[in-house]
Amino acid sequence: MRKLLLLTLVLMGYALHAQCTGCTITDPSDPNYHFPDNETICFTTNMTFNNPTFGSNVKVCIAPGVTVTFQNNFTGIANAMIYFDVHGSLLFSQAASVVADINVHVFSTGNVSMSSGNGNFTLNGQQNVIVNEGVIEMGVLQFGDNTTNTVDNYGNFTINGNMNMSNSAVTYFRNEGGGLMFLSGNYTNNENSVYINCGSIISGNGFNINGGAILNTGVFATNGDINMSGNSSEIYNFGLFTSNGSMNNAPADAVIYNEGKMSISHYQGGNATFTGPSSSSKKGYIEVLNPIQVNNAVLGPNLDFKLFSGTSNPSTVFMNSNPSFLTNVTFDCASTGSCSAPLVINPGFCPALDGDLPPMAVDDSYTINAGSTSTGIVLDNDFEAYNGPQATIANVIMSQILTSNPNITLNTTDGHVTVAPGTPAGTYTLTYQICQQSDPTNCDTAVDTIIVPGAGTTPCYKPAITAGTILPSNLGITGLGRANSGDTNWPGARKGAWMVLESKTKGFVLNRLSDTQVAAIPAADLKEGMTVYNTTQNCLQINIDGTSTGWKCFNNQTCPD
Numbered sequence: 232m233r234k235l236l237l238l239t240l241v242l243m244g245y246a247l248h249a250q251c252t253g254c255t256i257t258d259p260s261d262p263n264y265h266f267p268d269n270e271t272i273c274f275t276t277n278m279t280f281n282n283p284t285f286g287s288n289v290k291v292c293i294a295p296g297v298t299v300t301f302q303n304n305f306t307g308i309a310n311a312m313i314y315f316d317v318h319g320s321l322l323f324s325q326a327a328s329v330v331a332d333i334n335v336h337v338f339s340t341g342n343v344s345m346s347s348g349n350g351n352f353t354l355n356g357q358q359n360v361i362v363n364e365g366v367i368e369m370g371v372l373q374f375g376d377n378t379t380n381t382v383d384n385y386g387n388f389t390i391n392g393n394m395n396m397s398n399s400a401v402t403y404f405r406n407e408g409g410g411l412m413f414l415s416g417n418y419t420n421n422e423n424s425v426y427i428n429c430g431s432i433i434s435g436n437g438f439n440i441n442g443g444a445i446l447n448t449g450v451f452a453t454n455g456d457i458n459m460s461g462n463s464s465e466i467y468n469f470g471l472f473t474s475n476g477s478m479n480n481a482p483a484d485a486v487i488y489n490e491g492k493m494s495i496s497h498y499q500g501g502n503a504t505f506t507g508p509s510s511s512s513k514k515g516y517i518e519v520l521n522p523i524q525v526n527n528a529v530l531g532p533n534l535d536f537k538l539f540s541g542t543s544n545p546s547t548v549f550m551n552s553n554p555s556f557l558t559n560v561t562f563d564c565a566s567t568g569s570c571s572a573p574l575v576i577n578p579g580f581c582p583a584l585d586g587d588l589p590p591m592a593v594d595d596s597y598t599i600n601a602g603s604t605s606t607g608i609v610l611d612n613d614f615e616a617y618n619g620p621q622a623t624i625a626n627v628i629m630s631q632i633l634t635s636n637p638n639i640t641l642n643t644t645d646g647h648v649t650v651a652p653g654t655p656a657g658t659y660t661l662t663y664q665i666c667q668q669s670d671p672t673n674c675d676t677a678v679d680t681i682i683v684p685g686a687g688t689t690p691c692y693k694p695a696i697t698a699g700t701i702l703p704s705n706l707g708i709t710g711l712g713r714a715n716s717g718d719t720n721w722p723g724a725r726k727g728a729w730m731v732l733e734s735k736t737k738g739f740v741l742n743r744l745s746d747t748q749v750a751a752i753p754a755a756d757l758k759e760g761m762t763v764y765n766t767t768q769n770c771l772q773i774n775i776d777g778t779s780t781g782w783k784c785f786n787n788q789t790c791p792d
Contacts (some may be wrong), residue, residue: 299322428451490503
């Protein structure tokens with residue numbers, strides 16, 4: 232699975248370019264300059280402004296290595312858009328409060344600073360967008376009344392004060408994978424706002440969710456309190472979520488969903504539910520430093536609770552509580568090797584800006600003869616949304632992105648992969664995309680490996696030989712405790728094997744040797760049938776004749792005698 236991020240609606244009007252282009256005015260030098268309507272003003276030399284004013288639909292581009300400084304506040308027209316493309320430095324010598332709509336794109340070479348990182352930035356325009364690939368540092372970031380705001384961070388974003396929004400503001404804040412955010416003060420949310428972290432966030436103080444939502448697929452750590460008051464406050468964790476303060480004030484309709492790992496210092500959350508994945512193939516892990524108070528909440532399914540130090544059980548993990556448990560709620564399952572699913576803290580996806588989970592396109596592999604079509608379709612193991620229904624022709628839109636051979640194509644109306652007649656034998660790739668029918672901007676991509684066999688290598692199947700007497704197995708290795716259970720029918724109940732291996736949580740690992748190590752096996756020790764896993768060729772390798780040239784990778788389907 233590979234993530235494809237489309238920012239269409241929020242980035243409309245952007246010309247994403249490496250340097251300033253389309254300039255209509257270059258390097259104005261009046262310190263009280265008026266930026267005229269519908270012009271693109273480019274800066275290729277340093278400039279400092281005292282009291283500038285802005286017209287409507289103004290575009291400002293700062294070239295790499297160039298610094299533009301605003302000594303005082305600047306005046307713009309209410310509800311008129313001002314665009315900033317920052318490849319260099321944009322500095323404000325004091326706090327800035329803007330009534331115009333602001334659309335700021337800080338490129339990888341760019342930085343924006345408010346009063347050496349301590350000035351406040353207040354956005355009172357109706358439509359505000361900040362996309363950061365470089366460095367932004369400020370004091371307080373304030374979103375005003377009746378504003379709609381989008382912040383998408385890929386770089387370093389430091390807020391040395393609070394991040395606040397009015398109750399009427401609609402704000403989508405996303406810290407992308409690779410993004411690093413430091414928040415020294417409080418983050419105040421509201422019922423109209425979504426905070427998404429797919430990178431790393433370090434919060435020195437607390438989060439006031441106030442009916443909003445936090446979605447984490449990255450690394451989220453806060454040293455302050457998390458206040459979950461407000462209607463339907465939500466935390467969805469798929470990554471690593473650490474609360475070193477106290478989580479509190481969660482009403483009964485609040486939701487804490489965990490599919491990754493949550494580390495909680497103190498929790499007096501009221502009656503909020505702790506929920507886990509619906510499928511037992513996944514599990515959420517919750518570690519508590521101190522016993523937590525969940526009152527009469529319903530917990531589960533598929534969650535594991537662990538006390539950081541000491542024995543983990545309901546009486547030690549929960550304080551003054553009487554919770555009820557759904558399916559597969561365990562206590563420190565790792566200590567007994569009984570976890571039904573491994574811990575996953577890097578799920579490999581980032582939600583859309585509005586919090587919607589993306590579709591999941593999963594890589595496939597097909598063996599298709601030249602002139603034929605795949606039996607299955609690429610949607611067979613894809614999902615319309617993460618943890619959602621299977622992807623179908625009715626709920627997703629398919630498109631072919633790339634193919635390594637033009638003779639290998641995806642039929643986007645039915646999902647089959649076709650190999651044209653005459654295609655040479657070989658291994659090829661085809662990249663495709665699925666987007667939600669309900670939101671065509673919410674997409675994901677996958678890569679299919681297409682194996683085209685040569686003449687005479689068409690895969691086939693031979694029936695098993697079932698004649699003769701079925702013999703019991705005499706040797707067994709078990710991870711299920713049968714050896715000491717007094718079960719005299721095991722492993723004999725498993726018929727027709729020289730040795731029986733069984734476990735529900737462990738795999739069978741062959742000797743893992745590189746090409747160099749395989750070649751170093753003494754010739755006298757080589758035997759026909761000797762088997763290793765070759766880490767250089769990533770294959771199961773079997774020696775077919777007891778010689779140094781007899782090693783063969785068994786990774787092509789065929790009909791050996």
